[in-house]
Amino acid sequence: MNPEPRINGDLVRFEGVEKTYDGVTIVVERLDLAIRRGEFLTMLGPSGSGKTTSLMMLAGFEMPTAGRIILDGKPIERLPPHQRNIGVVFQNYALFPNMTVAENVAFPLQMRKVEKADQKARVEAALDMVQMAKFAGRRPAQLSGGQQQRIALARALVFEPSLVLMDEPLGALDKQLREHMQIEIKHLHERLGITIVYVTHDQSEALTMSDRIAVFDKGRIQQLGKPADVYERPANPFVAQFIGDNNALHGTILDVSGPHCTVQIDGDRQTIKAAVGAPLAAGEKTTLSIRPERIRIGHTSDRANNIKASVRELIYLGDHVRVRVAALGSEEIIIKIPNGHGVPADVSPGANVLIGWNFDDCPALTREHAATAKA
The missing domain is CATH 2.40.50.140 (Nucleic acid-binding proteins)
Known part of the structure; x- marks a missing residue:
């Protein structure tokens, strides 16, 4: 799997994006955000802050009430998820229990009608990448939580998307394994050069992994910047209290x-x-x-x-x-x-x-x- 070339410019742009479910309560309010090609951007905030809804709109599982979402220069807000060519990793992994590890990883390639011979080579490469090649014949129930997370990650990367979205992917893991996986994902990002948008409420996770952090509250970005800037120079009392002691x-x-x-x-x-x-x-x-x-x-x-x-x-x-x-x-x-x-x-x-x-x-x-x- 070849690293994506680092090309200058923005891969994703939210332009005046809003979301309301009932026409009264604004879940995401006038979101303007540019995500650079090849960066690791974390959407950080408490429950109900709008971060997960923003990610789901980018993935295509939610439709914006207003505004535009641009991916690689093209508007995608009306495209269904399978036409966006975006990899997604969820907290619950969403692996198929009746399939082997290799079959789970191959599933996105089958949906894209990739030839069988090419499927095999790409599955092997994806499993090697997350150090899970020797588990190809096992089923998800035979794997630990950390191993299942690696398989979910391999499945999201196997079709070589330019963008990978991660929604609280480490939330179900214990502290030691979660910290280990944070470093693994960060190293994988650096090696492949892909763009990752990561959602979490864990401040230390955001500080450890991100190139930039967008701190959400009340449906709006309160501060956007590098981890050190957000921690050392908070924009307002909410950011100061939410990130770190x-x-x-x-x-x-x-x-x-x-x-x-x-x-x-x-x-x-x-x-x-x-x-x-x-x-x-x-x-x-x-x-x-x-x-x-x-x-x-x-x-x-x-x-x-x-x-x-x-x-x-x-x-x-x-x-x-x-x-x-x-x-x-x-x-x-x-x-x-x-x-x-x-x-x-x-x-x-x-x-x-x-x-x-x-x-x-x-x-x-x-x-x-x-x-x-x-x-």
Whole structure:
């Protein structure tokens, strides 16, 4: 199976796509999204955010209420699924129990009336690709969950589609196997150069696998960007809270000076410095986002906020220690200390400590979250 040549340009475009089932509730609202040829794009969001409906419209299992879907330069929103030449992998694998592994993988080729000799060679190549060639004669019930997932992946790739859609494909696997399959799928994508659109609600999965992430909520894309950008520079409080652990503090902008601003914390007399993470002006309400791993215990530097805190709880979690402290009017400020760095001896429940974080690690965001991204 030859890798698809990496050609510049967009393979898929959603143009003003909307979906409603009852004419009242908008499930997907004015979706404008370009998916680049050869990229791994993840649609990430909670249940009901519109991500799966968007994928199903691309696959052809749902019809958009309005707008256009363009695949390789051609509108496809009215084409039935079998005419779109798109590979699809579902969470439940959808393998035929009465067929062998080889027969399952050959099924898309039979539907496309590929010659028998060519079918055999392509099935063997697809099974080799997912390291399942020796299981060709078995039936799905004789395979583990991870093996069935590999077969579903081989079946989606065997007819060499330019686009593969994956809807929560690893959700049924245990944690260790799921993490292993994440890396396998990512390596397969890199090797073949195909375009993958992946739907999940698992933030770590999206961060691990994606070239770009589209964060969905309320039927709209809240942020679209590279994993590091979405994590380090969230567009709004929803993105900050949904992706990874986050400490949120609410306050009012007192002044803005270049890339930084001064914030009066709600219910507390203290002011802190923050990075300007959204268009804000003096007098506006803001939500501050601080990642637990960015907070240090003890004085940090003159370019940092240094705050008095009281330790409430320590929880050992293997790779890190989770420290909960009370500060700035909140009882729920979380700090992560990596295992091996050591928790200071004076940090124990009831102790008074100094905590701090750099100004640039604390973006000030708008309170509301609406659509912020178009691509």
